[in-house]
Amino acid sequence: MSLKLKALLKSPWVFHLSTGSCNNCDIEILDCLTPRFDIERFGMLLAGSIKHADVLLVTGSCNRMSVERMKELWEQVPKPCLVVAVGTCTASRGIFKDSYNCPVPLDKIIPVDVYIPGCPPKPEAIIAGVVKLIEKVGSGND
Amino acid sequence: MTREEVLLDFTSRFNDDIIDYYDKSGSRLYVTIKPESIVGIGTYLFRNMGARFNIASATDLPPNIEILYHFIVEDVNLIISLRVFLDRENPVVDSLAREIEACNWIEREMSELLGITFTGHPDPRRLLLADNWPECVYPLRQDYEEWDESADRTRGI
Amino acid sequence: MGRTVIPIGPYHPLQEEPEFFTLTVEGETVVDIDVRIGYNHRGIEKLSESKTFENSTFVVERICGICSTSHPFAYTRAVEDIFPMEVPVRAKYIRTIIAEAERIHSHLLWLGLAGHFLGYNTVYMWAWKLREEILDVMEILSGNRNNYAMFKPGGVRRDIKKEDIPVCLKKIDSILPTLDMLKKAVLDDPVLHARLKGVGVLTYQEAIEFSALGPTSRASGVARDVRKDSPYGAYREMEWEMIVTGNGDVFDKAVIRILEMFESVKILKYCLNRLPEGEIDANIEDVPPGEGIGHIEAPRGETFHFVKSDGTNRPLRHKVRAPTFMNLPTYKATVKGETISDATIILAAIDPCYCCTERLAVKDTKGKMLYDGTDLVRLSREKTERLKRRMGIR
Numbered sequence: 001m002s003l004k005l006k007a008l009l010k011s012p013w014v015f016h017l018s019t020g021s022c023n024n025c026d027i028e029i030l031d032c033l034t035p036r037f038d039i040e041r042f043g044m045l046l047a048g049s050i051k052h053a054d055v056l057l058v059t060g061s062c063n064r065m066s067v068e069r070m071k072e073l074w075e076q077v078p079k080p081c082l083v084v085a086v087g088t089c090t091a092s093r094g095i096f097k098d099s100y101n102c103p104v105p106l107d108k109i110i111p112v113d114v115y116i117p118g119c120p121p122k123p124e125a126i127i128a129g130v131v132k133l134i135e136k137v138g139s140g141n142d
Numbered sequence: 143m144t145r146e147e148v149l150l151d152f153t154s155r156f157n158d159d160i161i162d163y164y165d166k167s168g169s170r171l172y173v174t175i176k177p178e179s180i181v182g183i184g185t186y187l188f189r190n191m192g193a194r195f196n197i198a199s200a201t202d203l204p205p206n207i208e209i210l211y212h213f214i215v216e217d218v219n220l221i222i223s224l225r226v227f228l229d230r231e232n233p234v235v236d237s238l239a240r241e242i243e244a245c246n247w248i249e250r251e252m253s254e255l256l257g258i259t260f261t262g263h264p265d266p267r268r269l270l271l272a273d274n275w276p277e278c279v280y281p282l283r284q285d286y287e288e289w290d291e292s293a294d295r296t297r298g299i
Numbered sequence: 300m301g302r303t304v305i306p307i308g309p310y311h312p313l314q315e316e317p318e319f320f321t322l323t324v325e326g327e328t329v330v331d332i333d334v335r336i337g338y339n340h341r342g343i344e345k346l347s348e349s350k351t352f353e354n355s356t357f358v359v360e361r362i363c364g365i366c367s368t369s370h371p372f373a374y375t376r377a378v379e380d381i382f383p384m385e386v387p388v389r390a391k392y393i394r395t396i397i398a399e400a401e402r403i404h405s406h407l408l409w410l411g412l413a414g415h416f417l418g419y420n421t422v423y424m425w426a427w428k429l430r431e432e433i434l435d436v437m438e439i440l441s442g443n444r445n446n447y448a449m450f451k452p453g454g455v456r457r458d459i460k461k462e463d464i465p466v467c468l469k470k471i472d473s474i475l476p477t478l479d480m481l482k483k484a485v486l487d488d489p490v491l492h493a494r495l496k497g498v499g500v501l502t503y504q505e506a507i508e509f510s511a512l513g514p515t516s517r518a519s520g521v522a523r524d525v526r527k528d529s530p531y532g533a534y535r536e537m538e539w540e541m542i543v544t545g546n547g548d549v550f551d552k553a554v555i556r557i558l559e560m561f562e563s564v565k566i567l568k569y570c571l572n573r574l575p576e577g578e579i580d581a582n583i584e585d586v587p588p589g590e591g592i593g594h595i596e597a598p599r600g601e602t603f604h605f606v607k608s609d610g611t612n613r614p615l616r617h618k619v620r621a622p623t624f625m626n627l628p629t630y631k632a633t634v635k636g637e638t639i640s641d642a643t644i645i646l647a648a649i650d651p652c653y654c655c656t657e658r659l660a661v662k663d664t665k666g667k668m669l670y671d672g673t674d675l676v677r678l679s680r681e682k683t684e685r686l687k688r689r690m691g692i693r
Contacts (some may be wrong), residue, residue: 022364214528
């Protein structure tokens with residue numbers, strides 16, 4: 001494993017990107033930071049800028065306008081960067097599959113490392129997802 | 143004012159503009175009016191009767207496009223819905239947004255989703271759809287068809 | 300003085316949803332502001348037309364995660380208005396319970412975020428910790444923390460078990476002392492007074508003009524609340540107060556939300572204590588052709604649904620109007636003339652919810668970028684710090 005990746009896994013900073021979600025996943029992600037779950041204990045921090053981020057948390061069903069911005073952000077993010085798809089919308093677009101404004105699912109646009117299903121996933125599920133991501137990358141079974 | 147007084151005042155004042163009148167229940171009233179009188183009636187409801195502008199909803203009903211302007215008179219708990227029918231081939235109606243600021247966004251929305259032209263709208267830009275959305279494709283029309291060839295509809299839950 | 304354009308968004312930590320503001324400033328003062336939305340537009344109105352009346356409830360639930368009761372509530376009322384029909388009394392009470400619990404969690408969420416923008420991270424953490432208790436109540440009652448799936452046209456989907464009621468009441472009582480402390484901390488804090496009073500004023504006339512809704516209008520002295528104006532659910536049954544203040548500034552909007560939580564607790568406890576026996580579902584069969592309007596008071600203001608049926612099992616047209624759709628344009632009146640450091644909190648004060656607004660529905664500038672979203676939050680916090688120093692508070 002490269003040094004970069006090893007350092008990344010020690011304390012992954014996440015950037016949160018909403019691509020037309022219903023807010024639920026976003027709120028549950030914020031919930032992870034607050035006292036009951038307090039994900040910052042494990043060194044995870046919500047980064048304000050994409051340029052400081054190691055992990056990209058994507059929520060929402062990828063609508064036409066935000067997909068353009070997402071591609072721009074994906075180019076700006078320092079690599080290696082891991083992508084976590086939070087919620088059913090990002091996995092398959094869920095009930096928004098046939099929507100005229102959500103043409104393409106997330107993993108056809110950028111590579112996804114971990115999916116966290118649920119509508120919305122509970123904070124415990126989000127934490128478990130991130131732990132799985134760290135295990136997966138850490139063990140080298142990429 | 144009571145509900146009856148509001149109704150009487152409204153119907154006697156705009157007798158010539160009203161085509162049809164449907165008193166559905168205690169708090170719902172549907173009034174079909176001539177499209178050219180929407181600005182006059184809407185402004186009167188808003189300014190003189192103290193009604194709040196709720197929203198407008200447009201429906202594609204071939205061969206027409208129907209717009210319902212919903213106003214609520216809060217004191218008597220009455221929602222007055224003004225109905226206008228426009229020609230589907232060329233839907234044009236006067237803009238209420240010049241008189242009532244609250245109509246601004248919804249008229250922008252209706253014009254991009256259903257292709258209705260609001261003459262005299264102060265800010266006729268796009269509101270919701272992406273910049274690369276093609277012109278003259280209106281998603282809320284009945285005959286909307288997928289235009290984007292890259293769209294992938296194969297995967298669901 | 301030269302003018303500078305500051306782009307905010309679409310992705311920045313100011314809010315968790317994407318939206319793109321353009322602030323035009325002269326020196327420190329905002330002279331013009333424009334917004335571009337559409338980053339959340341998902342075509343829900345069109346999707347709803349392809350679902351049956353019952354299934355549409357789940358679609359509208361996913362318009363917004365924070366208002367996942369308000370939209371189904373308004374939608375089911377719109378469908379019931381097509382008949383028109385009444386739902387059983389027990390169902391009305393259950394609906395009211397869920398709606399009020401949602402109001403508390405939504406207001407706490409806003410309070411936390413507002414504290415965060417002002418540099419009061421303690422308020423943020425306390426408020427969100429309290430919110431967990433309400434989410435627990437929701438989980439007990441509905442089985443999920445969000446997206447409760449409790450509503451269906453004609454009634455509710457799930458009954459409240461008798462043995463759950465004392466547990467919920469205990470949880471609700473347990474938040475009251477902390478809520479009281481938060482209320483005192485906000486209302487009696489001299490720094491917050493200095494920071495928020497007279498900032499971002501929406502006058503009475505402007506509130507009428509923009510048809511502002513909910514706490515945004517009530518802060519400007521417009522006594523407007525669907526729960527009082529056209530009572531639905533069980534709101535007619537009990538005594539509760541509509542909180543109205545007159546200044547229209549950010550402080551008043553905060554005060555209204557805080558005081559409203561106490562009213563909600565009152566309503567919630569009344570309903571849980573006096574939950575009547577009986578059916579929970581009217582078991583409606585076919586929806587007749589016609590039109591129906593349903594409107595309810597969501598935490599942010601009136602949510603309005605219009606459903607048109609042609610006698611088939613799907614809606615012919617379903618129009619959704621969320622409160623932010625009417626509240627957001629008030630930024631034209633409130634932000635102009637204020638300083639950049641106040642712009643964040645003024646925009647946050649209406650409790651904007653873009654996913655609702657667009658239901659159906661860190662730009663890389665080539666030019667010089669002065670501030671991004673992080674800087675705006677920082678500016679806002681620095682102003683609070685300056686005020687604290689000036690007032691001799693540590």
